[in-house]
Amino acid sequence: MASATRQHKVQTTHQSPRSNLGQPVEAPHLDSLDRFGIGHLANHPFNLSSGGERLLALIARAIAQDVPTIVLDEPTASLDFANQTRILDIIAGLATQGRTVVFSTHDPDHALVAATRAVLLKHGLVLA
Template identity: 90%
Template sequence: VFPYTLADIAVLGRTPHLGSFTVPSPDDWRIALDSLGRLGIGHLANHPFNLSSGGERQLALIARAIAQDAATIVLDEPTASLDFANQTRILDIIAGLATQGRTLVFSTHDPDHALAAATQAVLLKHGLVLAQGDVAHVVNDLTLSALYDVPVRLVSLGAGDDGFGPMTVCFPVRRSSRLGKSHNLREN
């Protein structure tokens, strides 16, 4: 295993911008380091990739994608292996890059992520398209219940005193065998 650092991984995103037989320029390194900083791991730039946690590796790979500065970025489960704070950071970055004119395509198993960061959605079940279109129309109780084979409810939360909201979140409706009735946030 070669001891690549997180910065080495991020600067690989600059490869399409390099000429034949050239090395990354100081500007390429600056862009790579900025992308690590944007993801909150700039302080780990010199840390070996192979000794990094799964979440740190995931963030370094996303930094590489950002450093590439492509018009379209495809991310496969970008929040996998990340804690709650870093999931939120990634979703905010995805939404921010989209407002800068970039196209981002990402896969997720969490409908809340689509609600938080996507404008369009394609719901796949067993390799077939179940629904597609605007997130506001496609991600709903009916389609999510059909997708996951469990009752699902979307709940809209108003703006709070903390400045967050309004937002919509997704909850599975669980049947408690102990209590014998369904429970979700709207009933409690």
């Protein structure tokens, strides 16, 4: 009896990201996961994902909200080069869809690749 209860608690704790209290997630969210190359993680517990996978999932969720403006704090931090490129390409693509993305980065090359405008800061002051 105790093991059945324990097993039920584990299953409840690790709900699928595809479900929201038993309800299926809408197609745009699943499409967003696929767009970020993490569709295969849709049934994987979030807390068992790597830091990079979690970051990709959180950015995918933000973009799936279909809001006109997205603010991202260092969206490429902790990602390998392939996923950095994927994120920057997606950010650049959002601008062509009429969406605004404000993001911070410590890598000027990322701003050159993905941004149409940039603000250069040093110690909180605008340099350019």
